[in-house]
Amino acid sequence: MAKKRKQHDEEHINETWLIPYADLLTLLLALFIVLFSSSQIDSKKFEQIARSFSSALDGGTGVFDYQSPFEEESEEPSLNQKIGKNEKKQLQQIQGKINQYIQQENLTGQLKTTLTEEGLLITILNDVLFDSGSAEVRPQDRKLAQEISQLLAMNPPRSIIISGHTDNVPINNSQFASNWELSVMRAVNFMKLLLENKQLDPQWFSAKGYGEYKPVASNSTEEGRQKNRRVEILILPNEPIN
Known part of the structure; x- marks a missing residue:
């Protein structure tokens, strides 16, 4: 009888290894849930998690002693950043070409270029194209529009x-009936003149009119009003450019 009890006790002791094994599996499962649920895991985060779980398991060798499976973040710019920089460079080249034309034709008081977050902006200043209250490009300014095209x-x-x-x-x-309508028709008529150049595809062009609602100078002076009258x-x- 004593022999049977001893044998039963040994079998019971041998099964106790299942408890820490089950705990280990639970911890590993929790670890991978944390890793996969994170939107971005870097090597430092991985090491911190590894140390935490290793401490919980009282040290020893295991999966946490191996190198992090996550690569270090590269300092090289991403593909999108490279594309953005390349596009900005191309716009700067176009700007240089236009600025060269402005200098050659002595048009610094009539045209200027600005590279903005939206793109390359060409501003035609000081009522260059239109008579007061008119949306028709003046005959003497058609050549300028054609050269811009x-x-x-x-x-x-x-x-x-x-x-x-x-x-x-x-x-x-x-x-x-309003400055808004005047501004729209000036934009449309100037665009139509540009598109007489058959090298340009109309599908890439659109026109807008802002009236008086996007001034670049004060309307309280004649000089300011001249700056605001523009295409x-x-x-x-x-x-996207960076």
């Missing part, structure tokens, strides 16, 4: 937005 022939093509702007002096004539050409990047 040559500068807009790019490969690859880019979306281009033509926008019209006015000062805040009210207008109410037989053609236009802008926005060349959009094909990829």
Whole structure:
């Protein structure tokens, strides 16, 4: 009888290894749930988690003694960043070409370029294209529009937005009931003149009118009002620029 009891006790003792084994599996499962649920795991986070679980398991060798499976974050720019920088460089080259034209034709008081977060902005200043209250490009300024159209022939093509702007002096004539309508038609008519260049594809162009609502100077002076009466050409990047 005593022999049977001893044999029963030994079998019971031998089964106790299942308890720490089950605890270990539970800890491992918890670890991988944490790892896979994280949106971004780097080597430092992995080491911290590893130390925590190793402490809980009272040390020893195991999976936490191996090198982290997650690669160190590369300091090299990502593909999107490279594309963005390349696109910015291309817009800067276009800007340089346009600036060269401005210098050669002595148009610094009429045209200027600015590289913005939105893209390359070409501003036509000081009522260069239109008579007061009119949306028709003046005959003497058609040549300027045609030359600008040559500068807009790019490969690859880019979306281009033509926008019209006015000062805040009210207008109410037989053609236009507001500055808003005047600005829209100025943008449309200038765009149509650009598109006489068959090198340009109309599908890349659009027109907007902002009226008096995006001034770049104060309307309280004649000089400021002149600056606000303008047409802008926005060349959009094909990829976001950084």
